[in-house]
Structure formats: C-alpha cells, structure tokens
Amino acid sequence: MRASLIQIAVDPDESVNSRRQRAAALVREQRGADLVVLPELWPVGAFAYQSYAEEAESLDGPTYDVMAKAASDAGVWLHAGSIVEKAAGSGSAEGSSTLYNTSLILSPAGELVSTYRKIHRFGFDEGEAVMMGAGDELVIVPLPGTVAGTGAGTGFTLGLATCYDLRFPELFRGLVDAGAQAFVVPAGWPARRREHWTLLARARAVENQAYVLACGTAGTHAGVEQAGHSIVVDPWGEVLAEAGPDEEVLTVELDPAKVATTREQFPALKDRRLGLADPRRDC
Numbered sequence: 419m420r421a422s423l424i425q426i427a428v429d430p431d432e433s434v435n436s437r438r439q440r441a442a443a444l445v446r447e448q449r450g451a452d453l454v455v456l457p458e459l460w461p462v463g464a465f466a467y468q469s470y471a472e473e474a475e476s477l478d479g480p481t482y483d484v485m486a487k488a489a490s491d492a493g494v495w496l497h498a499g500s501i502v503e504k505a506a507g508s509g510s511a512e513g514s515s516t517l518y519n520t521s522l523i524l525s526p527a528g529e530l531v532s533t534y535r536k537i538h539r540f541g542f543d544e545g546e547a548v549m550m551g552a553g554d555e556l557v558i559v560p561l562p563g564t565v566a567g568t569g570a571g572t573g574f575t576l577g578l579a580t581c582y583d584l585r586f587p588e589l590f591r592g593l594v595d596a597g598a599q600a601f602v603v604p605a606g607w608p609a610r611r612r613e614h615w616t617l618l619a620r621a622r623a624v625e626n627q628a629y630v631l632a633c634g635t636a637g638t639h640a641g642v643e644q645a646g647h648s649i650v651v652d653p654w655g656e657v658l659a660e661a662g663p664d665e666e667v668l669t670v671e672l673d674p675a676k677v678a679t680t681r682e683q684f685p686a687l688k689d690r691r692l693g694l695a696d697p698r699r700d701c
C-alpha cells in the first residue's frame with residue numbers, strides 16, 4: 419500500500435485560494451498512491467488565529483469542493499488535512515463553540531466518507547483552545563481491503579488524530595481498541611518543538627504497534643516557523659521516511675501485514691492491566 423504525505427508550505431504571502439489550487443495539483447500528482455495525506459489547517463494556517471472566523475467553512479465548502487475533484491481525478495483515498503469548520507446551524511460569534519478543527523476523509527470517488535473534530539485543542543488560554551469547540555468522538559476509517567481485527571488483507575483501519583492530540587496516549591489506545599492499525603496525524607507543529615514531534619510519533623507507533631503517518635506543514639505563518647519533518651513510522655518504531663523542513667512530498671510503501679506480525683511476535687498489547695488503570699475511561 420502506497421501513501422503520500424504532502425508537506426505543503428503555509429506562508430502569509432499566498433492566498434488561501436491559491437494554496438487550495440496548489441494543494442489540489444499536488445494531490446493530482448499522486449496518482450498511483452492508495453492514500454494521500456495533507457496537514458492540519460493548511461488552507462488558513464494553524465496559527466493564523468485572526469483569520470479563523472473569516473476562513474471558516476462548512477464541510478461541503480470550498481476546501482471540500484477542490485479536494486473532492488482532486489481525489490477523484492487522482493483516484494486516491496484522501497485525508498484532506500483539516501479545515502476551520504463552521505458548524506451548520508450555529509452562530510458565528512468568536513469564542514463560542516461554533517468552530518471546529520475538522521479533518522475531512524474523501525474516497526477516490528470524491529465522497530466525504532468521514533470527518534474528525536480535533537479532541538485536544540491547543541493554545542492553553544488563546545487561539546484554538548478558546549476559539550474552537552472540542553471534538554468528542556474517536557474516529558476510525560477502514561480502508562478497502564481491511565479485514566477487521568486481524569490485520570490481514572491489503573488495507574488498513576486508520577485511526578484519526580490531529581497535531582496536539584499526539585501528546586495524549588490514551589486517545590491512541592482508544593483508537594487501537596476500536597481497531598486502528600495506522601494513525602494519521604495531520605499537524606501544524608512549530609519548529610521549536612520539533613524533537614517532541616519526532617519522539618512522540620515514534621512513541622505512539624511503538625506503544626501501539628501501529629503505523630504512524632504524521633504530516634506537518636512547512637513555511638512560517640503568524641510568526642510561527644513550522645517544523646516540517648513529516649514522518650512515517652512502522653509498528654516496530656522504525657522511521658520509514660522523514661521530510662526536511664521545506665515543502666516536500668513523502669512517499670512510502672506500507673505493509674498492512676506488518677501490524678499483525680508485530681503484535682503476534684511481541685504481544686505486549688495483551689499484557690495490559692486494564693483493571694488497574696483503564697486508559698479508555700477518559701480521553
């Protein structure tokens with residue numbers, strides 16, 4: 419199974435619409451891949467808080483529109499990264515829970531098959547943490563060819579998370595319990611904490627014996643230099659591919675059987691002591 423991660427640059431000198439067109443062209447170039455991934459909030463910029471309200475869109479808004487065509491032209495499953503979602507039927511006041519950081523998953527026919535609202539909002543007392551609502555649903559997406567629970571077959575069950583979520587291992591355990599074999603983590607991770615990004619991506623892979631496909635942005639927006647360094651880690655914790663700091667497309671071959679093999683040969687997940695500390699209780 420081939421996956422391409424598009425580490426697009428998000429800079430203030432490019433308009434949101436122009437970036438959408440450029441991202442679509444990059445998706446179209448990935449024909450032949452099974453799965454293509456874009457990063458977190460790439461249309462507006464994860465740290466461009468002042469533009470969130472203006473660029474907020476509905477699930478069938480301009481980003482979906484452009485990405486649906488690109489996915490169907492390329493014939494790929496597309497994790498289109500995340501958008502600032504303006505939830506239908508709600509008001510637009512800043513500070514209310516009407517905006518969400520929402521990932522869009524599209525089929526090769528361009529249909530929106532799944533969405534994920536980021537559960538852990540970043541920013542402490544500002545930005546996303548106060549301007550957006552928090553998601554409260556774990557989301558998995560079985561790709562075609564997945565054989566549930568076995569790891570056999572030619573596809574994966576994806577578990578979805580976004581950026582800051584990477585710091586919360588209980589979310590990933592919950593996704594594993596729901597059947598995830600590969601985590602897809604779009605991000606807008608800052609360069610100054612790049613070591614955490616790499617370390618946490620590998621940790622989530624090792625502890626859950628799952629692939630991690632973590633796709634960040636390049637560039638600098640709202641004064642925050644982005645880390646880039648998108649990374650793909652296998653279920654044993656080996657780094658299969660890692661990008662540099664600039665715009666880049668990372669393409670890797672993944673073996674769905676490796677999840678099952680790793681879990682069988684080193685069955686640590688079976689040794690959990692859930693009665694003592696059940697990570698599924700709270701995430």
Ligand SMILES: O=C(O)CCC(=O)C(=O)O
Nearest residue numbers: 464540581582606607611
């Ligand atoms: O946890 C971090 O260091 C970065 C998180 C972040 O930038 C985000 O979630 O947007």
